[in-house]
Amino acid sequence: MFSKETYINRRNELKNKINNGIVLITGNNDAPMNYKSNTYHFRQDSTFLYFFGIDLQNLAGVIDIDNNEEILFGDDYTIDDIIWMGPQTSLKDKAAGAGIEKTRPFAELFEYIRDAAAKKRTIHFTPPYRGENIMLLADLLNIHHREVEKNASLELTKACIDLRSIKEPCEIEEMERHMSTAWEMHTTAMRMARPGISEQEITGAIEGVSMSGGGMVSFPVICSVRGETLHNHYHGNTLKEGDLLLTDAGSESPLHYATDHTRTTPVSGKFTETQRQVYQIVLDANNKAREATRPGVPYRDVHLLACKVIASGLKELGLMKGDPDEAVNAGAHALFMPHGLGHMIGLDVHDMEDYDDTLVGYDDEIKRSSQFGLAALRLGRRLQPGFTITNEPGIYFIPALIDNWKAENKFPQFLNYEKIEAFKGFGGIRLEDDILVTGDGCRILGERIPITIEEVEAIAGKGAVK
CATH class of the missing domain: 3.40.350.10 (Creatinase/prolidase N-terminal domain)
Structure with a gap:
C-alpha cells in the first residue's frame, strides 16, 4: 500500500x-x-x-x-x-x-x-x-x-x-520502478526469437519474468508470428526463418500498476529489406507521435499524425497512392492500422475501461468518431500533465480485410490492391511504449526497450536472458 x-x-x-x-x-x-x-x-x-x-x-x-x-x-x-x-x-x-x-x-x-x-x-x-x-x-x-x-x-x-x-507522484514512481520488469520480459522474448522455438515457450518464459518481478501479467500475453491478428492469444506456432514475432505483453507491479509494451522481432535475426522498410515506417510513426505528445494537444490529433506518417510511408512503398492527408481523412489508411494509437494505463492496462472507455477517453469537446479505425481510438481528449498513456502505432496486412475491401472496391483512389496482394502473408508490426505526459511534453517511462532496427537485430535470437 x-x-x-x-x-x-x-x-x-x-x-x-x-x-x-x-x-x-x-x-x-x-x-x-x-x-x-x-x-x-x-x-x-x-x-x-x-x-x-x-x-x-x-x-x-x-x-x-x-x-x-x-x-x-x-x-x-x-x-x-x-x-x-x-x-x-x-x-x-x-x-x-x-x-x-x-x-x-x-x-x-x-x-x-x-x-x-x-x-x-x-x-x-x-x-x-x-x-x-x-x-x-x-x-x-x-x-x-x-x-x-x-x-x-x-x-x-x-x-x-x-x-x-492524473497520476500522483507515488503512482508514477511505482510504474517507473516496474518498467524494469517489462524490459526483462521483452528482451527475453527478443533473445528467444529464433527458428524452431514455439510461441508457447516464449510466452511461458516472459510470464515467468513477470511473476519473478513481483506480479502477474497485466493481460493475456500476445506472442505470435501472426501479428496481423491484433489480439492473438494462440501460442501454438513454431517460429521459422522469415517470420516476424510480435510480442505485446505487460506486467502488474506489486501494487497492481500495469505495463504494456509491444516489440516486433525478426526470427531470422535480421529483417528482410521489405520488413525493414515497413518496420521503419512504424518506428517513424511511434517517434513522431511521441514528439507531438504534450499537454493541451488532443490525443486524437496525435493519432491522426501517426496515421499520416504511415500513409506517407506506404505511399513510398507503392501500397498507397494519392494525397496522404486526404487518404487519412477518408479512413483509407485503416486497412493497415484499424486500431487507435493508444489508451490510458495505470491500475488497469486499459485504465478505467470498466467505467466505459468513451467516458474515459472523450468529453464534451471531443466526441468519439464512428469512422472505421478512428472509432477504435480509446483516448481522444486533450492531454494533461500526469496522464500515463500508450503510444502504439502498427501496420498489419489482414487477408480477410484486404479481400473484403478489394471486393467492395473501397478507396481505389488511395489503395493499390495489386501490390497489397503480395503482402498478404507479411503479418504485422506494432511498436508500443508507455509514456508520461509532463508539464511541457512527455517522456517514456523507464528505460526504453530496444526498438531501432540496429538495436533489435543486435539482440534478436541471441538466447534467453541469464
Whole structure:
C-alpha cells in the first residue's frame, strides 16, 4: 500500500466531487477455476484499490458524503482460515492502514444499505463487471440483476475518472520502478526469437519474468508470428526463418500498476529489406507521435499524425497512392492500422475501461468518431500533465480485410490492391511504449526497450536472458 495519507486524501477529494448520498465501493472475491477452493489468482477491484488500498477478498467500503463518515465492511478470519493461511491482520488494523476508523461485519452492509434506501438516500456505485458483484448489488438494492448496470452512478463514475486520470507522484514512481520488469520480459522474448522455438515457450518464459518481478501479467500475453491478428492469444506456432514475432505483453507491479509494451522481432535475426522498410515506417510513426505528445494537444490529433506518417510511408512503398492527408481523412489508411494509437494505463492496462472507455477517453469537446479505425481510438481528449498513456502505432496486412475491401472496391483512389496482394502473408508490426505526459511534453517511462532496427537485430535470437 501507499501511505495512509494517500488514501485519506483520495477519499476527501472524492467527497468534494459528489453532491450527496453514499458511495459504495465493492471489492472483488476469489473466482473459482473448476471448484470452489481452487481459485484463480486473486485480483482486487481497481476502484477499491485506489480509494482503500487493501488487497484482500470479501470487503466493501462505504463513504457517507452527507455525514463525512467512512466504513470498511468485512470479517476477521476464523481459526480454520488461519490454519490454512497463517496469521492474519485484523480488519481494524487493515482499515487503520488506509486511514479508516470504523469497521463493521460484512453482513451488516445489507442492513446499512436498506436503511439508506428507505430514507431515499442516493447510493452511488460504479458499473460492475463481475457477475458476483452484480448479484451482490442486486441483493443490496433489491432490484433485478439486469437493472444493476443502468443504476450505476454517472456522477461517481465521472468523479473517479477525473481523479484517476492524473497520476500522483507515488503512482508514477511505482510504474517507473516496474518498467524494469517489462524490459526483462521483452528482451527475453527478443533473445528467444529464433527458428524452431514455439510461441508457447516464449510466452511461458516472459510470464515467468513477470511473476519473478513481483506480479502477474497485466493481460493475456500476445506472442505470435501472426501479428496481423491484433489480439492473438494462440501460442501454438513454431517460429521459422522469415517470420516476424510480435510480442505485446505487460506486467502488474506489486501494487497492481500495469505495463504494456509491444516489440516486433525478426526470427531470422535480421529483417528482410521489405520488413525493414515497413518496420521503419512504424518506428517513424511511434517517434513522431511521441514528439507531438504534450499537454493541451488532443490525443486524437496525435493519432491522426501517426496515421499520416504511415500513409506517407506506404505511399513510398507503392501500397498507397494519392494525397496522404486526404487518404487519412477518408479512413483509407485503416486497412493497415484499424486500431487507435493508444489508451490510458495505470491500475488497469486499459485504465478505467470498466467505467466505459468513451467516458474515459472523450468529453464534451471531443466526441468519439464512428469512422472505421478512428472509432477504435480509446483516448481522444486533450492531454494533461500526469496522464500515463500508450503510444502504439502498427501496420498489419489482414487477408480477410484486404479481400473484403478489394471486393467492395473501397478507396481505389488511395489503395493499390495489386501490390497489397503480395503482402498478404507479411503479418504485422506494432511498436508500443508507455509514456508520461509532463508539464511541457512527455517522456517514456523507464528505460526504453530496444526498438531501432540496429538495436533489435543486435539482440534478436541471441538466447534467453541469464
